[in-house]
Amino acid sequence: MEVLSSAQMMEADRYTIEEIGIPSIVLMENAAKGIFEEFLKCEVKKDKIAVVVGKGNNGGDGLAVARHLINNGFSVDVILIYPPEDFKGDAKINYDILKKYPVKFxxxxxxxxxDSYDVIFDAIFGTGLGKAVKGVAEQVIEKINFSRGFKIAVDIPSGLSGSSYEIFGKCVKADLTVTLARPKIVHVFYPAKKMCGEVVVKDISIPDSAVSKVNPELFMLNYENLPLIYKREPDSHKGNFGHNVVIGGSKGKMGAPVMAAYASLMAGAGLTTCAIFEDYYYYLSRYPEVMAYIVQGKDFYTLNEVNAIVDFVQDKDVLTIGCGMGRNHQIKEFLAELIDKTDHFTVIDADGLFHLDEILLEKLRYRAVLTPHIGEFARLLGVSKDEVLKDRINLAKEFAIKYGVVLVLKSADTIIATPDGLLFVVSNGVPALAKGGSGDCLAGVIGGLIAQKYSLVDAAKIGCFVMNVTASLLMEEKNEKCIKTTEVIENLYRGFNKIEAYQ
Ligand SMILES: NC(=O)C1=CN([C@@H]2O[C@H](COP(=O)(O)OP(=O)(O)OC[C@H]3O[C@@H](n4cnc5c(N)ncnc54)[C@H](OP(=O)(O)O)[C@@H]3O)[C@@H](O)[C@H]2O)[C@@H](O)CC1
Ligand SMILES: [K+]
Known part of the structure; x- marks a missing residue:
């Protein structure tokens, strides 16, 4: 599903009204009916309801919702923030209609x-909010937040901008946000997403053609639009599902490549080899299905190991590089040489990312998935974490285009950016994954999927999504603090099952 900015949504609205010919009042009515439907589903006390109304079309939606509430026997007060003379257009039409109803303004x-209201509809500002709220609306927002009622935001919690994930002033903290036609940036990215509560998207008759007219480039991944997961032919064999070689590890961080290799195996790679230092071979003993490429007498990689590894990987399909690899200069030399002498599809994570420079990035063009978290991405760009956080959508997009890589910018709202400028947000992240090891698992899953001939982008999408689904299934049974990466890997089959059940 497309994720729009306020400006894109307004343009899609305009196109629908002016070019397609659906009257705007019809859209507003559809919005109000959709919001009312969602209200009915809420299992909360509903004896006394307030609809708090601004002067624009968001307020107009609220006035129309109030009418549906009254028509269905609910007791409603409409709280006007601005004088009614300020209403224009569709909001005024709805105000004039509502005046004839038994409602208290x-x-x-x-x-x-x-505090006397069980449910409060926030219909103060929607996509039309320009800047931080000041004055009377600010006071109202504060009072709504301090009140006990269940808060339903109409389209966007008032005070937030549809086009930004920043909280730049006072805003309503909603329990439920019913947004119209498409989710906006505010609904899918943190920190603003936290203010939205549960988000439901309602169709209001804006056709898909109107949305495509605004050239959306940001999409939210969900069960419906995830790439199809292949069913295996009954006569298939391991050679059909590729060979992923995991190269990483250093003293103290030998578990990282082992977890990545185990994840590759569980993601379905036909064969997975983990390069491992001789003295640490026992790390692999728990996972006999993972094959080992033994590196003699070492605990980090140097140029001496390159040629043999390059020979070994020649007939393999994918390299997953960097997990726990270490950061010294000799490791950089090894990595640079390995990237130079191979042309494989390559997943690069963790310390592997630390060593990347312009020259190496150029050599990875069109064959790599990079999986940095915010800090690693900041280092790659040479900027601060705060700078990344402020502008991560654009920075991810520019980076992926500039270097021709698939960039997976990991966080609770992971962004996948593609070399052709598309962006996918994976916003079902869960706190159970906020733990060392999750990145190794993700890199391994993506490598394992690429081995099975998924495109780099599709592997990234499925990899991020399946991990989130798996971890959230585990969170239903366990305490979110106590979920180990190896448990997530062991349970990947449940994530895949759930995704495949939708396909
Ligand atoms: N278009 C459509 O067909 C459909 C639209 N729909 C609905 O309309 C919503 C968008 O409506 P909108 O464009 O009228 O803007 P809205 O969010 O109500 O706020 C604008 C008002 O706020 C004011 N204002 C702005 N910034 C301010 C500030 N910092 N502090 C104080 N005031 C500020 C601004 O005042 P002004 O600055 O112009 O004097 C203006 O009066 C959208 O979210 C959805 O709910 C649906 O019905 C479906 C069909
Ligand atoms: K609102």
Missing amino acids: IQYDENVEF
């Missing part, structure tokens, strides 16, 4: 309290 002043 309350003009907001500082004596108005919100």
